[in-house]
Amino acid sequence: MTTPTNPSTPEPEARAHLVTGALQAALAYALYQTTRQGAWPATEPAAFVPLFLLMALAPLGFYLASAAPLRRRVAIALGVGAVALAVGAYHGLTVSGLSVNARANLPFKEDDYLMPTFVLGLALMIAVPAVAVAREGRVRYEAWFDALLHNTLLLAQGGLVTGLFWLVMFSAAALFKLVRLPFLGELIERGEFWIPATALVFSYGVSLAVTQRAVARFLFDRVTQLCGWIYPLASALGVAFVASWLFQGVEPLLQTRRAAFLLLWFAVLSVLLVNASSRGGLDEPRYPRWLRRALSTGLLVLLPMVAVALYALGLRIGQYGWTVDRLWGLFVAIVIAVFALGYALNALAEWAGRAERCLVPATNAVAAGVAVAGILLLLGGAIDPRRVSVNDQVRRLMADSGDQQDPIRYLAREGGVFGRRALQALAADDPVFGGVPLARQTLARDALSDADTRRERQAAVLRGLPVYPAGAMAPPALLEALAREGGAGACEADTCLIWRLPPEVLGAEAYALLSRQASATRGGGARVWRAGERGEWAAQGSLPTQGLDARCQSQPGAAALFDAVREGRVASVPPPQRDLSAGGLRFPVQRWGRADGCD
Structure with a gap:
C-alpha cells in the first residue's frame, strides 16, 4: 500500500486533531444534557437531528481527509458539516412526532438520528478520500483506494486506543472500589467526564495513526495476508x-x-x-x-x-x-x-x-x-423509503387485503411524518380514500393517540367483551396484558370475545381474544395467553384464522370458530394433535414452548 502523505508536521497534526475532538466533545455534551433535561434543542427534532449529525460526521470528515493538506481537510470537514446539516434537517422535519415513537418524552426516537448518521457515514467513507486525493478535478483510482484503506485502518486504530483507555479506566475503578474508594467509578459514570474523554482519546488515537505511518503499513500487510x-x-x-x-x-x-x-x-x-x-x-x-x-x-x-x-x-x-x-x-x-x-x-x-x-x-x-x-x-x-413504503402500505390497507393492525402500526412507528399524515387522513375519513370503514378509523385514531390514552381505551373495550364459555371470568391481569399488547384492535362487543380454551388444548386457564373478522385482531390471528409461575400473563401459542377441511385444505375459519365458541360447539381433536374442531374445520393450535400435558 502506498500510504497517503501530506505536508503537515506532527505538532500541527496533533493540535488539529485535539481541537477537532474538543469541539466534538463540547457539542456532544451539550446535546447529551438537553436530552436529559428535556430542553431545546432536544425538544425540536428539526434542530436536534441536524446538530447530532454535525457533531458525529464533521469530525469524521476531517479524519477521513487525512491524505489532504491540513487547510484542505478543514474545508472538507466544513463541507461535510453542511451536508450533515442538510440531511439532518430533512430527517428532523420528517419525524412522525407520535408518542408511540417517543423516548424519554422526546418527540423522536433514536433511529431518527442514528440511522442517517450511520448510513451517511458509510457514504463519507467512500466519497471523502476521493475529494482528498483529487488533483485538478481528477481522481486516480490507486490514490483513492489507498486512502480508503488507510482511513479504515486509521479509524480502527483510533477505536483501539479508545478501547484500551476505557479498559484501563474500568480496571482501575474496580481496584479502587476494592479499598472503598469509589471516586473513579463515579467519575466514569458522569457525562462531564466520559463524553469529552472519549472524543479526545479517539482524536488522539487518530492523530497517532496519521503521524505514525509505520503502524498503518504493518496493519495493512497483516490484514492483506489474512x-x-x-x-x-x-x-x-x-x-x-x-x-x-x-x-x-x-x-x-x-x-x-x-x-x-x-x-x-x-x-x-x-x-x-x-x-x-x-x-x-x-x-x-x-x-x-x-x-x-x-x-x-x-x-x-x-x-x-x-x-x-x-x-x-x-x-x-x-x-x-x-x-x-x-x-x-x-x-x-x-x-x-x-x-x-x-x-x-x-x-x-x-x-x-x-x-x-x-x-x-x-x-x-x-x-x-x-x-x-x-x-x-x-x-x-x-x-425517501418512508414515503414510498407508506404509500404502498396505505394502498394495501385500502385494498382490504386482510390484516389492518400491522399496516396501521407500521404507519405509526416507521412512516415518519408521511405515516402520521396518512393516519390523520384515515381517522378523518378523507374523501380521497372513498370511504374509510369505522373500524379502520378507530385503529387510526388509536395509533395517533398517546400511549396512556391508547391503553385506557383498549382496557375499556376489553372489559366490555363477553367471556366464553358461559360463567367464565377473564382475570384482570389478563385484561391488563391484552391492553398493553394492543390486541383489542377495532373490537366491539358483537364482533369480539374472550374465550377460555378447553384445558386439554394448552393446559388450564388458557385464554384467547377471538374476532369474527380475521383482520380485527393483531396479525390476523388469535394469540393464546397463559399466566406464568409468577402470575405474569404472556402469549404461549396462537390459533390460525385458516381451518383445515377433511382434505386438509385451508379454508377461511375465523367466523366459523367465533360462532362455534358462542354456541358451545367446539370440540377437541383427540391426542396426539390436541387441536380444535369447529364448524366442520380443524384448527391446529401452534404452541410456543412447552405447554402443560404436552409430550
Whole structure:
C-alpha cells in the first residue's frame, strides 16, 4: 500500500486533531444534557437531528481527509458539516412526532438520528478520500483506494486506543472500589467526564495513526495476508453452496425467510475479501496461475446469489408490501449486483486473454459511485423509503387485503411524518380514500393517540367483551396484558370475545381474544395467553384464522370458530394433535414452548 502523505508536521497534526475532538466533545455534551433535561434543542427534532449529525460526521470528515493538506481537510470537514446539516434537517422535519415513537418524552426516537448518521457515514467513507486525493478535478483510482484503506485502518486504530483507555479506566475503578474508594467509578459514570474523554482519546488515537505511518503499513500487510488466506476458502464455499441448488433447489433457502439477508451478507463479505487481498485489483496476484483463474471464475457465483436474493426480497414485498428495510435491502442488492456483474465480465475477459483483474478497478469505481449516489438520494428525500413504503402500505390497507393492525402500526412507528399524515387522513375519513370503514378509523385514531390514552381505551373495550364459555371470568391481569399488547384492535362487543380454551388444548386457564373478522385482531390471528409461575400473563401459542377441511385444505375459519365458541360447539381433536374442531374445520393450535400435558 502506498500510504497517503501530506505536508503537515506532527505538532500541527496533533493540535488539529485535539481541537477537532474538543469541539466534538463540547457539542456532544451539550446535546447529551438537553436530552436529559428535556430542553431545546432536544425538544425540536428539526434542530436536534441536524446538530447530532454535525457533531458525529464533521469530525469524521476531517479524519477521513487525512491524505489532504491540513487547510484542505478543514474545508472538507466544513463541507461535510453542511451536508450533515442538510440531511439532518430533512430527517428532523420528517419525524412522525407520535408518542408511540417517543423516548424519554422526546418527540423522536433514536433511529431518527442514528440511522442517517450511520448510513451517511458509510457514504463519507467512500466519497471523502476521493475529494482528498483529487488533483485538478481528477481522481486516480490507486490514490483513492489507498486512502480508503488507510482511513479504515486509521479509524480502527483510533477505536483501539479508545478501547484500551476505557479498559484501563474500568480496571482501575474496580481496584479502587476494592479499598472503598469509589471516586473513579463515579467519575466514569458522569457525562462531564466520559463524553469529552472519549472524543479526545479517539482524536488522539487518530492523530497517532496519521503521524505514525509505520503502524498503518504493518496493519495493512497483516490484514492483506489474512484476507489472502481466507479468500480462497470463502470462494470455494460459495461455489459449493450455489452448486447445492442443483440438487435441492432454492426452496429450502426461501423458506427460512432470511434468504435475502444471508445471501447479500455473504456477497458483501466476498467483495471485501477480494479487494482486501488484492488492494482493489492493484497488487500482483500472489496465488498460482491455476488458483488465480479458479478464484476469478468463482466470482461468477455472485450473480446467482444476487438473483436469488432479489427473488426472495420480491416474494416478501409481494406478500407484505414495501417497508423501509426492504427498500434499503433492494439498494444493497443493486450495489452488489454492480460488483457481481463487473467481476463476471472480468472473469470472461481473463478467459479471453486480457490482463488479470483488468476490470476490477473500474467495477469498484462504478459501484462506489452508485453507492454514494443511492445513499444521497435515499437520505436526501428524493426517494425517501418512508414515503414510498407508506404509500404502498396505505394502498394495501385500502385494498382490504386482510390484516389492518400491522399496516396501521407500521404507519405509526416507521412512516415518519408521511405515516402520521396518512393516519390523520384515515381517522378523518378523507374523501380521497372513498370511504374509510369505522373500524379502520378507530385503529387510526388509536395509533395517533398517546400511549396512556391508547391503553385506557383498549382496557375499556376489553372489559366490555363477553367471556366464553358461559360463567367464565377473564382475570384482570389478563385484561391488563391484552391492553398493553394492543390486541383489542377495532373490537366491539358483537364482533369480539374472550374465550377460555378447553384445558386439554394448552393446559388450564388458557385464554384467547377471538374476532369474527380475521383482520380485527393483531396479525390476523388469535394469540393464546397463559399466566406464568409468577402470575405474569404472556402469549404461549396462537390459533390460525385458516381451518383445515377433511382434505386438509385451508379454508377461511375465523367466523366459523367465533360462532362455534358462542354456541358451545367446539370440540377437541383427540391426542396426539390436541387441536380444535369447529364448524366442520380443524384448527391446529401452534404452541410456543412447552405447554402443560404436552409430550
